[in-house]
Amino acid sequence: MSIIKADTHPLDRYLRTERLPHVWCPGCGIGTVLGAYLRAMEKIGMDPEKSIMVSGIGCTGRAAGYVRMDSFHTTHGRAIPFAVGLKAARPDLNVTVFSGDGDLFAIGGNHIIHAARRNANITVVAINNFTYGMTGGQLAPTTPETGITTTSPYGNVESPFNLAGLIAVAGASYVARWTSLHVRRLEKSLEKALKKRGFSFVEVLSQCPTAYGRRNRMRDPVDTLKYFQKYAVVKNHVNPLEGVIEPNKPFVVGEFLDAPEEPTFEDKLWELTKAEFLHTSQAERSEWIIEHRRHLEVLSRIISGKGGEE
């Protein structure tokens, strides 16, 4: 039996097929992660007409241009605040920010921790390829120590951010990390993230053969995936402090946090617009606002090794 020629792909209804092939290099993992995202959407029956994708700038930032839904390709680092404004104005729509590590955590770092702190009801998919791919492979806040990039030609002397750990402690409701190799588990996590009311965050470690791999003995995309295969350790309720990624050492993937649902930022903003709420006493309003902030409880259980279940 040979391969059967096809003209359409099962995910085509979610894609702007007229724009394919996409801009990403051969073997880049962004398309893989986008596929996982669209499968998760399909699985949970999320209506693309009611779904918005917001991207920033960079390779991953181009994702918004390929999905057949209302999509916004904004400025560098500002996808999150754009999405926060949009979601607050239109809580009826599903809002996802799909962007890269540099966009979300360097230039946009302040925004993402504040969106997590507010528990804004958006999903953030952060593709972490350890570098700035679009501009040719410069040092990112995620580049592993000793990593060679065009702006760290002697090896990176900085410590990288532990993205999932950072967002877990910042106040998110759901946090997971996978790699572009863990496609099925990634899909499952994305389903949960999309369904979660509150700030959900999925970090996906991914290969950049062209700009990062090439300079770090992973020229072939397969090399990076083999690296993930070798070093990724699947774990759940990961202590955020254990999320650090060091070169040539095991690193954790899995669910960091799945906190119980509680009123989201938008729920609270809209509650304020109800006349009956405005006319209750300050004491009653305070009670409502602080009623459910259980994120920290769950987090401290995880950190103290008591597990993340209720």
Add this chain to the structure above:
Amino acid sequence: MSKDILVGDHFLSGDVAAAEGAIAAGCRFFAGYPITPSSEVAERMARRLPEVGGIFIQMEDELASMAAILGASWGGRKAMTATSGPGFSLMMENYGLGIMTETPVVIVNVQRAGPSTGLPTLLGQGDVMQARWGTHGSYQAIALSPESPQECFDMTIKAFNLAERFRQPVILLMDESVGHLFERVTIPPKEEIEIVNRKILKDKNRKIYEPDEDLVPPMPPIGEGFGIHVTGLTHDERGYPSINAETQERMIGRINDKIRKYADEIVDYEEFMVDDAEVIVVAYGITARSARRAVIMARENGIKAGLFRLKVIWPFPSKRLEELSDREFVVAEVNNGQALVEVERAIKKRAVFVGKMGGEPHKPQEILKGIEEAVK
């Protein structure tokens, strides 16, 4: 009584009047970051928006504030932010995104003296050129300059109307003195307030950036199956990135032309005793109030002076100034000569400049001296 328009006479500061103007214009979303001397706008919006079904968010910085109002505007809400110099600088990036993606929003800049942190609590008018050229690339700016709390109210409504009509961010270029000035503000009944709303795209088969005859494309709604793509990259009529000189020429040409074509309708100024004037003072904002006094004093001294007050700074009323160019000119502003450049360009000769670096408004006597120098 409806809560959105507080009909009647009030004693309000310019900042608060701007907030009330926004609410009267239908603004239902505000994102901002505290900064003197504009914080009162945010404070008023925080209190008032929930009462009228609106959303107020204090963002983590001005970059975020500007991004958030663009998001909210695409979400179908009239949206505004307010800031001052340092924050205005931070907003320039997404002001550009607003221009490129043709997003109607209003930015209130209550000017203080700069550069940098400058004089946080004291007057400046040094952001005139930044309001015109602050973000990179080629575009046309719209900026209004009120001289009183009443105008802060009126012009915020006008700013929203222009933003909605032209699908572009509009700047309300206030200054500290006007922002903190308390005066009577008369809020008219709803039916006396003209409100313009954006054109909404209805045809799903039409390209989202295909303009109408007025060069403004109707704005597509989101969440209704249009499947729009909106990008800060140069894009074609479908909204898709199109990185080439031809698209740049056509699309960026159009977003300039949509303002240029109607510049005469946007331009707005007040002429006070200009008809027989031999010398005309050009001023705006708080400076116009000192200038008006100076003109009266000059007339008392037998000099035929007049005031040309810029109510809309951008687009600049070059045509009218050129018609008046047989007179002598004085330009007074709290900076080192920004509107001055445009005035001299229009009248094709030098004007007497009465500038101040900031910190306090002009004394009428200072402007009077300029008038006397001009007729010497």
Add this chain to the structure above:
Amino acid sequence: MATESNTEKLLERSGLSLPRGEVYLIEDRCKGCGLCIAFCPKHVLVVSDKFNKKGYHPPELVEEEPVNVCINCGFCERICPEFAIFVKEKKEE
């Protein structure tokens, strides 16, 4: 060389068979990255000699009945960054 895994022996003994898949490809979307080939658990994909429109070598299928065959696991479909390759369950004839 085709070798049977324990799973397959077990399945055979219990009278069950692994699902079979058909592999589909939108040839001109392929960028020849080789991820589907490297991570196919049954190693039934190889680089072909032919060029697609963009000048890349798309994969081709080399099944060896009865063991080294597509089992419809869908990993190639999931790992493919190009939305180029996908599988469908093969219907019994």
